[in-house]
Amino acid sequence: MAEFSTSVKEVGDINVVYLKGYLDAHTAPVLENTLSNLIDYKKYSIVVNFKELAYISSAGLGVFMAFIEKIRENSGDIKLSSMSDKVFNIFDLLGFPLLYEIFKSEEEAVTKFSETKKLEDR
């Protein structure tokens, strides 16, 4: 059976979710739980790091759609980072770059949150 796991790291107000392994219809509920927990704790600024994700199917992509509106309604966002070309191509094929900001590195995604916050604080 394919393995999939998530781990979460707090970087100031931002939570970085690391994905590892194979994300398909079987393992998508694991990611659903992780995101759902963050929302329960009102953690709405989320970066998802795809560096160690080997595989994603549409069931995995669907998870991001389930939570994004609630997160944005609370002035948060899900930003995506560090995808392999293979994983990015699937997101791209389905038009996800129109709805989500996708960054080359986790640092860029985290910085984007901080910059947005600075602008709001002015």
Added chain:
Amino acid sequence: MKTDKKINEKQLVVQSKTNNLSQIRDFVYSTALEVGISTEIIDNIILAVDEACTNIIKHAYKSYPEGEIIVKLQYSDKKFTVLIIDYGVPFKPETIPDPDLQKYYRQHRVGGLGMYLMKSLMDEVKYVSIPGKYNQVLLSKNIGTAH
């Protein structure tokens, strides 16, 4: 230059559970690798097969875990074909619209993404349903020097 027109066949039978998806992907992956298909194309094929099987588990068998899914691989040096057979509820592909992400955004759900991926990633996608008998999805990819 190979002139071998022989068609080889391999088959895997699994129950309709999502935890079997990885076994299905591994089966297709290892066979396609033996045939000499590039890993980039294999990645596309296994994603299309995963999407087709996920749809069967969720829609044809409505998550009933003991349905049968037969994955048949037929391959020559020109073409790699995957036939996926189930005995669940017939599927009407014409009722599935192309995905509309803006709409899904508002509805917090997605649908039809798998079907769209299959059509995008494969050269041929064909559905056949014989009511009361079986449903079959055919996915094929042209391989070899001609393409």
